[in-house]
Amino acid sequence: MEQKRARLLWQCRRGMLELDAMLQPFMEKVYDDLPGQQQQAFAELLSNPDQVLLEILMGRTIPENKDVANVARRVREAAGP
Amino acid sequence: MSLARRKFDVLAIGAGGGGLRSALQLSREEANVAVVSKVFPTRSHTVAAQGGINAALANVLPDNWHWHMYDTVKGSDYLGDQDAIEYMCRAASHLVYELEHYGVPFSRLDNGKIYQRPFGGQSQNFGGDQAARTCAAADRTGHAMLHSLYQQNIRAKTHFFDEYFAVDLIKDQDGFILGALVVEIESGEPLLIEAKTTLLATGGAGQLFRTNTNARINTGDGLGMALRAGIPLQDMEFFQFHPTGIAGKGMLITEGARGEGGYLLNKDGERFMERYAPHAKDLASRDVVSRAIATEVREGRGCGPEGDYVLLKLDHLGQEVLNKRLPGISDTIQTFLHIDPAKEPVPVFPTAHYTMGGIPTNRHGRVVVPVEQGEEEIPGLYAAGECACVSVHGANRLGGNSLLDIVVFGRAAGNDIIDYLKKNRYHRQLDNSSVEQAMARLTRWDQKGDGERVADLRYELQATMEKYCGVFRTKEVLQEGVEKVLQLEKRMADVRLHDHSRVFNTARIEAMELENLMDIALATVVSALAREESRGAHSRIDFPQRDDVHWLKHSLFFKEGRRLEYKPVTLKPLSVESFPPKERVY
Ligand SMILES: Cc1cc2nc3c(=O)[nH]c(=O)nc-3n(C[C@H](O)[C@H](O)[C@H](O)COP(=O)(O)OP(=O)(O)OC[C@H]3O[C@@H](n4cnc5c(N)ncnc54)[C@H](O)[C@@H]3O)c2cc1C
Numbered sequence: 001m002e003q004k005r006a007r008l009l010w011q012c013r014r015g016m017l018e019l020d021a022m023l024q025p026f027m028e029k030v031y032d033d034l035p036g037q038q039q040q041a042f043a044e045l046l047s048n049p050d051q052v053l054l055e056i057l058m059g060r061t062i063p064e065n066k067d068v069a070n071v072a073r074r075v076r077e078a079a080g081p
Numbered sequence: 082m083s084l085a086r087r088k089f090d091v092l093a094i095g096a097g098g099g100g101l102r103s104a105l106q107l108s109r110e111e112a113n114v115a116v117v118s119k120v121f122p123t124r125s126h127t128v129a130a131q132g133g134i135n136a137a138l139a140n141v142l143p144d145n146w147h148w149h150m151y152d153t154v155k156g157s158d159y160l161g162d163q164d165a166i167e168y169m170c171r172a173a174s175h176l177v178y179e180l181e182h183y184g185v186p187f188s189r190l191d192n193g194k195i196y197q198r199p200f201g202g203q204s205q206n207f208g209g210d211q212a213a214r215t216c217a218a219a220d221r222t223g224h225a226m227l228h229s230l231y232q233q234n235i236r237a238k239t240h241f242f243d244e245y246f247a248v249d250l251i252k253d254q255d256g257f258i259l260g261a262l263v264v265e266i267e268s269g270e271p272l273l274i275e276a277k278t279t280l281l282a283t284g285g286a287g288q289l290f291r292t293n294t295n296a297r298i299n300t301g302d303g304l305g306m307a308l309r310a311g312i313p314l315q316d317m318e319f320f321q322f323h324p325t326g327i328a329g330k331g332m333l334i335t336e337g338a339r340g341e342g343g344y345l346l347n348k349d350g351e352r353f354m355e356r357y358a359p360h361a362k363d364l365a366s367r368d369v370v371s372r373a374i375a376t377e378v379r380e381g382r383g384c385g386p387e388g389d390y391v392l393l394k395l396d397h398l399g400q401e402v403l404n405k406r407l408p409g410i411s412d413t414i415q416t417f418l419h420i421d422p423a424k425e426p427v428p429v430f431p432t433a434h435y436t437m438g439g440i441p442t443n444r445h446g447r448v449v450v451p452v453e454q455g456e457e458e459i460p461g462l463y464a465a466g467e468c469a470c471v472s473v474h475g476a477n478r479l480g481g482n483s484l485l486d487i488v489v490f491g492r493a494a495g496n497d498i499i500d501y502l503k504k505n506r507y508h509r510q511l512d513n514s515s516v517e518q519a520m521a522r523l524t525r526w527d528q529k530g531d532g533e534r535v536a537d538l539r540y541e542l543q544a545t546m547e548k549y550c551g552v553f554r555t556k557e558v559l560q561e562g563v564e565k566v567l568q569l570e571k572r573m574a575d576v577r578l579h580d581h582s583r584v585f586n587t588a589r590i591e592a593m594e595l596e597n598l599m600d601i602a603l604a605t606v607v608s609a610l611a612r613e614e615s616r617g618a619h620s621r622i623d624f625p626q627r628d629d630v631h632w633l634k635h636s637l638f639f640k641e642g643r644r645l646e647y648k649p650v651t652l653k654p655l656s657v658e659s660f661p662p663k664e665r666v667y
Contacts, residue, residue: 002582003584003585006582006584006585006586006587007267007584007585009585009587010244010266010585010587013119013120013124013296013297013298013587014120014124014128014296014298015120015123015124015125015126015127015128015129015227015296015298016126016128016129016296017129017293017294017295017296017297017331017332018332018413018416018417019296020296020297021330021332021417022416024297049123049224049228050123050124050128050129050224051128051221051224057416058409058412058413058416059412060412076416079416079417080416080417080418080419081417081418081419
């Protein structure tokens, strides 16, 4: 469990500030309270290449998998001032 | 000591465009190449480059490499080395076509040729009409380059160590670089990679500043490693700030927003750029606009409760223009500020963008250091990309020239390494004391107990650099900056980690990144204090003019004794006439 979380935290380090600024706070503030299925979906979301991930998190592309789409929406909502 | 070891001909540290282009050249020549990257290669920062890459293809408007060279020399405020600039501009077309063959899907014109867009600082005929020199793969040029180069490397059988963090270079008594100590991030286990040649391609150091456009991985690790190996850093006082970053967050809002008619306002609702640049106004060059914003804030005309930003007005452009011409920007603003730019103005502040300085190299990518007469190469060490200072960008980089720099000099370094390997066919004997030193850097973080937190100290460092070494620089401000950074550096010794686990211990990596940032911060602020002139990105309020008599030279900062030396700018190109320094007006 701990190891899986640690691994995901590293996967949140990306090549673009926009992604870092959404993923890292989400991991710190929201991830632990998610049900298992959504945690899984978050891991799946992270497996996308950076540009695709940016499109998804900006809401310009909706992933086919409903859970992934949901968790992406939550990541976007959690970003902000 | 049972330290695991591997041996390669070449170790490349960094898998961005620079590291990958170089590795490809080498793997194709059957050299045995290892590429180490702290993140998965295609997550390197090159992926963020959207604008494009410069080459005088003349597909849209007349152009040639010599005009590109002129623009680059002028853009550098004459601090760029003209031999390296000629080399880069001459090579540009060939390298862009090569990228096309590797699979980069460049945007096209109706006639099938590569589309080219105009960018700031580009001219025809040595300062004449606007040129169109930037080739782009839609708005994902860096992404396309990175993925294509990665695929080519896989095909060429480059050996990748993904998610390995390089700790320090290994060096012997004769000054040869023998490889590096790295850690596998997943297991936390150290690994010694011995190599006949080592290439640093670790990218920039935007994380030096609180507000920056860079990914969080851009902590200038290669620069820190070089300093600790006794190598100076060149021209660190030159850091490019982009005038319009999202205030407090850093994300870039492109010049395009002002190009489309957006403009800046202070708290009195004044279009203040009219005062600073009566002709170009909001479209003046990056350094001018950045300084104007910083001045407004310093003089109490900033907006918001803290008065620490200005506003970028876009709402008069209308929803349709915003959606059509600036879609990405609207999304970014809405996501991070929860503001609709079609209704409200956007808080902006200058954001640190590009590291012009770096590890001194010649145009073959070899790391060079000053000796009594001239320069000497560090045997077995190369650098390419944003971490290197060739120097083609001098005091100020032009948009689109960095992606070019990384492929041109990545390839050049690859070619030179092939020659070096022919003459140096065997691994040298390992130097154990150097290995122990590197290991000590790692084990230091096993210390337990209470102490300062990495995150707190990093934040203080970034805020200090922003305040005392940002766009607004005077002797007093910079002196204070040096003092503050020295105090922070002392506190490094008290930092302790709470997490001592091995597996994916992000905290330990972040601690080592902070050590690197600390070293580079000092190099930057000390170099900035010493340079008493304004040139390119380095602007001193107390020395507003460029001073070619005293300061047409590169700075070199040494960690030992925090010493500065200087070396001349190469004004002589390879084959054409030199462009002598002139006043830089746009
Ligand atoms: C938002 C943004 C937009 C940009 N747009 C453009 C543009 O349109 N055109 C242009 O020309 N330039 C642009 N630039 C600049 C350009 O993207 C960079 O200068 C360039 O991509 C740097 O490439 P690089 O290969 O030197 O380094 P990077 O791509 O940063 O790669 C660095 C590599 O080093 C590795 N690394 C670092 N430290 C370590 C360590 N300790 N151990 C192991 N591995 C390590 C990383 O994992 C990574 O693989 C832009 C920059 C930004 C911030």
